[in-house]
Amino acid sequence: MNEAPEGDARRAAGPRVVIADDQALVRTGFGMILTADGIDVVAEAGDGEQAVAAVERTRPDLVLMDIRMPGLDGLEATRRILSGTAFTPPRVLILTTYDLDRYVYAALTAGASGFLLKDVTPEHLVAAVRLAGTGDGLLAPAVVRRLVERFVGQDSGAAVALHRGLAVLTPREREVLQALGAGLSNGELAARFALSEATVKTHVARIMAKLRLRDRAQAVVVAYETGLVRAGGGGGSVGNAGLGGGRDPLG
Structure with a gap:
């Protein structure tokens, strides 16, 4: 898969994406799904160091980041990507096997925009990636x-x-x-x-x-x-609305 040259050009079809996962089959599968929908996968990475380098080289709109990788893991790679670039950093969407992974929570506090389980359906994968450029979160409030x-x-x-x-x-x-x-x-x-x-x-x-x-x-x-909303209640009624609208954006 060829990497796109540096620059600010963006495809009208959708965001430019880097896929970082230590499993080649995951990278290939996700890449095929996104490419088939007209989304530009500009680079792949097998670990965190490669992911950071790919972002600096290609300046994507979104990184699909596996949270657990050998060497530099997805959490530290996310921190470096979101804090160490001289250009506007991409959004980072965490890939994980578990929906209650403490590393996902740490990634959210580090600036990640949301997460997806690796068994996500193709339709939900494409929907999440396309939402990345809207400025809304990629998590339903119930998940957060x-x-x-x-x-x-x-x-x-x-x-x-x-x-x-x-x-x-x-x-x-x-x-x-x-x-x-x-x-x-x-x-x-x-x-x-x-x-x-x-x-x-x-x-x-x-x-x-x-x-x-x-x-x-x-x-x-x-x-x-900060205590504005309290775990288990308080802070107002919490519904099932998606973070960007009146429903779960991926539901």
Whole structure:
């Protein structure tokens, strides 16, 4: 599979993708599924070091990152990719065998946009990759809640940097962040606070900028870790809405 040259050109068909997994069959299978749908797989990597190098070389929009690889694992590779590039970093979507993997939670706090199980259906794989460029999270709130409720407080060091600026939020922004943690979409936020969706988008954008968050998946983590939403309840009603709309974006 040929790597694309450096540059800012993007295919209209979909995001440019790097696949990082130590199993060649996984890389090949995922690559065939995405390519068949017109998505540009610009590079493959068999470990974290190769993944970091591939990102620097090809500047993709998205990395499908296996969390457990020999040598440099997917967690550290994600940290390096999201913090060490001179250009706008790609979104990282974690690949894992387990839906309650503490390393997935650590990857979310490091900046990953979401995760997929390796037994994901082809349709859901394509849907998740195509959602990567929308700015919305790639996790249903129910999945985020299960991860956060199980692991919150166990690895708080990585989370401190994420919510250090919480005090700079206005009271309304704190309310919006709390509702984001409860899984509300922009439309649901607008209805709850009697605001237009345009105003809601402005509040969300300011929250992301002030707290240096990449997407709503991180916002959910921060809402739990700062106590705005409490594990097992509190912080408002939590439905099954997808992070980017009124339903699970992959359901």
